[in-house]
Amino acid sequence: MRYDFAAIEKKWQDIWEKKGTFRAKDDYSLPKYYALVEFPYPSGQGLHVGHPRSYTALDIVARKRRLQGYNVLYPMGWDAFGLPTENFAIKNHIHPEIVTKKNVARFKQQLKSLGLSFDWSREINTTDPNYYKWTQWIFLQLFKKGLAYKKEMAVNWCTSCKVVLANEEVVNGVCERCGGEVIRKVKSQWMLKITDYAQKLIDDLDEVDYLERIKTQQRNWIGRSTGAEVNFKTTAGDTLTIYTTRPDTLFGATYMVIAPEHPNIEKWSSLIENMPELIAYREQSARKSDFERTEVQKEKTGVEIKGVKAINPVNGREIPIFVSDYVLMSYGTGAIMAVPAHDTRDWEFAKKFGLPIIEVVKGGDVEKEAFTDCETGIMVNSDFLNGLTVQEAQVKIKKWLTEKGIGREKVNFKLRDWVFSRQRYWGEPIPLVHCEKCGWVPIPEDQLPLRLPEVESYEPTDNGESPLAAMEDWVNTTCPKCGGKARRETDTMPQWAGSSWYFLRYCDPHNDKELASKEALEYWLPVDWYNGGMEHTTLHLLYSRFWNKALYDMGIVPYKEPYKKRTSHGMILGENGEKMSKSRGNVVNPDEIVKEYGADTMRLYEMFIGDFEKAAPWSSASIKGCRRFLERVFALQDIVTDEEGYSKELESSMHKCIKKVSEDIENLKFNTAIAAMMSLLNEITDKGSITRGELKTLLLLLNPFAPHITEELWEIEKFGGMLNEQKWPEYDEEKCKDDSVEIPVQVNGKLKGTITIPVGAEKEQVQAMAQSLDKVASAIAGKNIIKVIYIQNKLINIVAK
Template sequence: MNREPYNPQAIEEKWRDFWRERGFFKAKIQETRKKFYYLNMFPYPSGKLHAGHGRNYILGDAIVRFLLMRGWNVLNPMGWDAFGLPAENAAIEQGIHPRDWTWTNIREFKRQFRAWGVEYDWDREIATCEPDYYKWTQWIFLKLYERGLAYRAKGKVNWCPHCAVVLANEQVIGGRCWRCHSPVEKRELEQWYFKITAYAERLLRDLDKLDWPEHVKKMQENWIGRSEGAEIVFPTEKGPEIKVFTTRPDTLWGATFLVLAPEHPLVPELTAWEQRAAVEAYRAATDRLTEVERTSTEKEKTGVFLGTYALNPATRERIPIWIADYVLMGYGTGAIMGVPAHDERDFQFALSHGLPVIPVIAHPSGEARLFLPSGAFASSLPAAFASLGIHAESTEDGAVARVPAEQLARVLPLLQRHMAEQGWGAVVGQGWQIVFPDETINIGSAAEERRALSRLKTIDPALADKRSVAEVLWAIPALRDLVFHAGFGTMLNSGPLSGAPGPEAVRKTTAWLEERGLGKAAVTYKLRDWLISRQRYWGAPIPMIHCPRCGIVPVPEKDLPVLLPEVNRIGKLGLADIPEFIPAPCPRCGGPAQRDTDTMDTFVDSSWYFLRFISPKDGDRPFDPELVNKWLPVDLYVGGVEHAILHLLYARFITKFLHDLGWLSFDEPFKRLFTQGMVTYPAFWCPTHHWIPPKEVQPGNRCPKCGAELTVSVVAMSKSKKNVVSPDELIAQYGADTERLYTLFMGPPEKEIEWSEEGVRGAWRFLHRFWNLALLILERAGNTREDPDPRGFGPREQALWAKLHSTIKKVTEEFEGRLALNTAVAAIMEFTHELSQYAEDPAADPRLLRRALRDLILLLSPFTPFICEELWHRLGEGKAVLETPWPSYDPQALAEAEVEIPVQINGKVRARIRVPRAKAADPQALEAVVLASPEVQVRLQGLRVEKIIAVPEKLVSIVAR
C-alpha cells in the first residue's frame, strides 16, 4: 500500500501562523493564578541566527509548549538587546546606521523564529534602543544618583584602544577586551560609576537562595571575592599613617617592610628628596604597562625604595617603605605590609631587594631541620647526636638532620659544643636558629638578623655577597621547603603573642590590635564599582548636565528621555562629536550648560529588561510594580554561561537596588537559572585566506583558493569563523521539526557539543518512521472512538500499556526536573519502536493503537510541533494540541506489568527471571519466587546458600559456597 509520504515543508508552512493566530502564547497578565515566567536571555540582534542559537530558543519553546499543556499561565516574552557597542561596531563594518542594522536584523530574527516554530508573546516585544525603553534606563540612573549610588570619579580605567571606549572590570577578560580581544590599556579619566560594591555582601550571601548551577554561583562568589582579615595602621617618620589590609594579621611581627601601589596617593609625600627621580621614573614605567604585562606572575618583582621609614606597630622597629607594581591600588587599601617569611610574593620581593626576612610562624609540620656545611663540626658530633637518636645524612655541601621540635632545646647547646672552631650551622622549621661555636642566634628581629649575617660573612668568605640570612638559607637546597612557608602555625618571635597556636593566631592578634587601637578586623572584596560610561554614540545618553555655576545637575525626570541625536555619519563617533547635542540649559539655574556626552554601558540596558516585559508600553513608569511583584522573580531563566558574571551580576544588583527603593518586593530576579552549552563545529583556517567555510574545503583539508593545508579546530559556531550551520538550509532540506528534534536530542542541553550532520539525518529518519506509523494506525484505528480497557488486555497489550505510561512519566519528569530532554527523546523513540512492532500485528487492539498514538503525538509535540499538529488534526481530535491537556500516567498501569529481575550469584548475574511487579515489590515473595525457579536451582546445585539480599523491583543477590 502506498502511503502519503512525509512532506515537512508543506506541513510546516500550513501551521506556521496557526499558534500565533490562536493566541496560545499570549500571557494572561492580569491572572496570576498558576503563573509561570519563562525567560530566554534576549539576544543582541546580530546578522542571522545559526543552528547553535537554536540550543537556546528551541529548548525554551519546547519547555513553554509543555508548560502550556500542563495548564500554566505562561509569560514567555522576547525582546532585543539592541543598544551598545556590539551593535555599533557591527553597523560600522557594514557602513550603515546602527538603527537600520538593528531593525534589519530584528526582522530577520523574527522570520527565523517563525520558521523554527519558536513562538513568543509578541505583544510584549521590547528593544532597548527605543526611546520608550531607554527613558527608563535613564530613570534608573537618576534614582541611583539620588541615592549616591551613581557617582563620577577620576581614576585609572581600562581602555580598549580598538573600540575607543572604557570598559568595566567584568568586561576585561584575561587583560583583553570582551568584544575585540585587544589588550586593555590604562588611562586616567573621569568616569561614571555605579556603586555595586555597596551590595557586595548581599550579592554574595543571597547566592544561597538561588536555584542556579553550582559552578555559576561559584564564579560569582569568586568574582565578588570576599576576604576576612584586619586593617592595620603603620605610623611613618614623615607623618602620614599608612593603612594596610591583610588576611594574616598573625604575621605582623614578621613585617619587615611596607609596599604601596605606585599610584598610592601618599607616595609623593612619603618620598625622600634623593629618591624622587627614581620613584617618578618607576611610576611612569608602571603606567605604561598593559594590564596583561603588569599582572603577569612570571615577571620579576620590581620596586623602588621611597627613602623613608614606617614603624612596625608591634615590634616598634623602623621598616622601609617601598613602591612596587605587584601591589594594586584597587584592592584593599592599596598598601601591604611585607611579610617575606610567610607570603610568597613578599618573599620573592625581599630576595630580589635584599630585605630582611624574619620567621614568625612555626612550620605546620612541627619539623625542624639542621644543616651543617662540610667541615663545620668536630668528629665527636655524630656520637653525641646518636645519643639523642638523631642521625645526620651527608649531602653535597654538608650534613642534614631531622630534629623533632621538642628536642630543639637540647640539640642546640650540643651542637654548639661539638662545632668546629670556624664552623656554623642552621636549624630551620621552628623559626631559624643560626649556631656558632660560642652562641646561637635566633632570627627574631632585624637586629639579630643583621648580627647573624655579619658573623656568617666573617666566618665564610663564600657568603660575602649575601644581603640577608634568608639568601644564605635559600641557597641550601636541603632547607628550601622549610625556609619559606605560608601555612598557619604557632606564633614565634611575636612578643606577647609568641606561642599562640595556629588556629587561634589570627583572632588573638586582631583582638590585641583592637585593644591597642592599632588596627581592627576588616573585610575586603575583589569586586570593584561598575564603570558605566561609554564614549560612543549607540547607547542611552547619561541624563546629566554640567553647569559652570551649579556643577553636575541631573536632568529632571519630566524631561526624560534625553534623546539620542540623529546622525548621518557612520563611524566611531561619540556624543562629544555631535555639537548640536551638547548645549542645554541648566535645570537648576537656567543658564547655558552642557550635556554629559557619555552613553551607558550596554549591560545597564539589560540589567532590568525582565521587569519591562510585564507592562512594556507603560508610559508613566518603568513597570507596573503591582503586577511585577506578582509575576517575578522569573521562574526559569535560560541562556548562555558566558553571562555568568557580567549580566547576571548586574541584573541582581539593579534588582536589589529597586527592591531597596521600594519598587520591588523581591530582591533576586531569577529564581532558577539554566545555562545551555555552546554548539561547536569544525572551523578551517588558511594562513592566506583566513577562515574558510566548511562546505568549501577541498579533499585533504585543502584551501579552495590556494590549495594550502588548512588548520582545523572544533569551536563554537560563529559568523566570524565562518563555521555556522544555517537553519534556513536545514529547514529547506529536512524541515524545522528535524532540526528541533536533533537539537534537543544531541546531548544534555547544558553541555557543549559538536553539531553532527549524521545526527540530523537520524532525527529525520525517526520522524519518517513516526509519520508512517501514525498513518498506519490512522488507517487501522482512525475511526475508533472508545478508550482501551486494560482489564481485557493480553500480555502484549499490558506490556505496551505499561511502556506508554512509563514513557509519559519519564518525559514529564524531565520537563519538570533537570531538563535532560535528550533522554526524554530517547524514551519516546523506544516507545515508538515498541508501538511499531505491536501495530504490525493484524490482531492488535485498535482502541489501544489509537490511544497510544494519541498520547505519543502529545508527548512529542513540544519537540516537533508541526508534524504533531498535523497528525493531531488528522486524528480528528478537534481542538489544537496546545488546548489539550498533557497526558497523565497511571501508576496502576505500571504496577500490573511484569518486571525482569536479574539474579546474582556470588556477585555475577547468572539468571533473569520475569516476575509480576506486585510480587517483585515484596522482598519475601521475590526471594521465594527466585529460589523456586529452575534456572537458579541448577546454579545452586552443590552449594550452600549463606545469604540472600532481595531488593524490591530491582534484583536478588545470593551468596553461596
C-alpha cells in the first residue's frame, strides 16, 4: 500500500478536531501536566521552519504525557500587540486589528497543518479586549500596591519611528528596525518596580529546574553585588556618593567619573570653567545607547570638569572629576571612583588622560597594565590597611567608613525598574486618568476593559506623544474619585505586558469574572515544562516571574514561581549555515516542506536535525532520509505476524528501545531517540517479520514524533480504539541488560585487540580469554606478568616485563 501522507494527515487532523482529542479536561481530580511554548508574534511573513522546532518538541512531551495517563494542557495563542503590525498598518493604511486577524489566520492554518496537539479551545490573543481587560486589571493591582509609578527619565528615542526604544533595540546608534538616528530624550514614563523583587528573583532560582545557563543569565541581568556607599566631599561644598564593590581600594582612587546627565553639572555651572565643552559632550553622549556607552572595548572618551574637584575621604587628597559616557545615571548613583591600578577600563582612561596610577593590592606591573586579578592579595600604599589581606581589608574599611559617618555597607543590583510606557497606538491602553486635584486615579474595575478607540491616523506624533493624545473626545473625561475634569493616559503598554501573564489565562481563558478561577490556577500551576528561545530567557522570563511573584504576594496566584522547568532550543539555520532571513534568501517555508514530504516527515526531521539545544543548518538532502524511514515503517504492515508478544530475537531490543526513547524525550535528546527507533527498524527488516506486539510498541514510541502515520497504521492493523487513547509502553530493566560486551585488550597500555566477554565476568576468566589472542601471546612471550589491570566490562591491561 502506498504511503499517501497528504490524505492520511488531513484525515487524522479532521478526526482530532471533530473529537476534540487534545482538549484539556476540567476534571481536577486527574493527574495534570501543563506543557507550554512561547506564543508567537503573528507577522505577515508566516512561519518559517525554525518556529516549529520548539512547538514539535513540547508536542512530543505532551503526547507522551497523555499516553502516560495525564490530563494535559498544551495551549496556544498570539502575542499580537506591537510595533511591526502598527508600522505595517501605517504604511498600508490598514487598521492594525485587520492586519492582526489576517496574520493570526495564516499562522493558525500553518500550525494545524503540522498536526500539533494544541488545545485550540483555549486560544488567546493579547489584542482581544476580553484578554487585555485582565492585563489592565493586573496593572491596576500593581499601581495600587505602589509597584507602578511615573518618572521623568532619559530614554532612547528613534527620530524616524518616533518611538521610545529599549536599549536592546538600539544598534550602533541607530534603530534596529528602521535604521533611523536614535537620540536620548527626557520623557515622563510609567515604570514598574521590578527592583523590589530583585533578591527574590535571584533566591527562588534555587527552587526551579532551569538549564544552568538560563539561571546564569537571570542572575547576571539582575547583577547582585555587595559593597559600600562612600561619600566624597567636593570643593563645591557638597557631596558625591558612589557605590563600589571594592571599598578596600579607596587609597588607589585617583579620580572620579560622573555620567554626562548627572544633575551636579547644572548645580556647579557657576563654578565650572569649561561648561560649553561639557554640554557638547553631553549632546554627543545622548546619541548613544546604554549598551554602546558601556561597551568594554570602545575608545575611552571624557571631559575633565575644570573648577570643581573631589576629595578622597580616606586621605583628604583632591582628585579631578571627569564626565564620561561609560558611567550611566541609571546605574548606582551615576558617579564612580576610579582605581586605575586595578581596573582595566579605569587604567586605559588614566593612561589616555595622564592620571596617577597607585597600586594598592600587591601583584602586578601597573605601569604596563591594570592588575585586575586582585580578589586576593596583600594591601599596600593604604595606610591603616597595609599588610592586611583583601578580605581583612574589606571588613576593616567598611567598619571604618560607618564609624566615620562617610559610608555604609550596601547591596546593589544592576537591575533597573521596567520602563512600561510606549507612545504608540497598537497596545493596551493604560487604565488611569490624571486629575489636577486627585493626581493619577485608576478607572473603576467594572469599567474594564478600557478599549482602544478607533483613530484616523496611527502615525506617531512629532512631539513624542501617542496618536491617542490627539483624540480629545476620548482623552477628556471625569475623575472617578472627585467627579472633576480629568484626562486619560495616552501612552499604551509595551508588547511585554500581554506576554508576562498569558500562561495564567490559559488555565481558564473564558472566565469573564476573574483573571482565572482559584481552582483552575491551583490545579494547573505551576507550568510543568516551558520551552522557548534563548533570546527570551532574560527579559521575558524575568518580567513574567516578577508579575507572578507580585500576584502571589497579593494572594491572586497560588505559587511564587510560575514555571517548574525552563529549557531552550537552538535555532534552525539556512542551508548556508546563516540565520534564516529574507534578505539572505535562505528562508525555508514549512508549507512547501509539508506539501512535498508531509507533516510527519518535517516533524521527524526537525527533531533529528541535531542536538535540540544547539543551532543546526537545514539540509534538503537529510530530510529525504526521514521520509524514507517513514515509508519503511508504513511498509511494516506487509510483514506483520499474528503473535501478540515480542519475539525472542527482538525482546531485548524492544525493551532497550522503550527505555532509550522514554529517557531521551525527557532529556531533550530527540535525535538519539529517533536514531534508536531507526536502529530497531533495521533489526526488524533483517529479521524479515514483526509481531503485532512489536508493531504496537514501535507505533506508540513513534507516535509523539509522527502522529499521523502511527494513528493510520494502528487503525489499519485493527489494534482497537485510537492510538492516542492507549498506554505508553513500559520496559523491564533486566531485559535491557546485555549478556555480553566487547572490551579492548592492552599490553603495557598498547591496544592488541578486543574480546567479547560475558557481562560481569571475573578478572581471571577475562585474563585467560585475553591471553588466548595471538597478538597478546606474542607480546608477553618470555616476559613476566607484573600486574593485570581489569576495569569490569570496560578494559583489561596486562603489564609485563
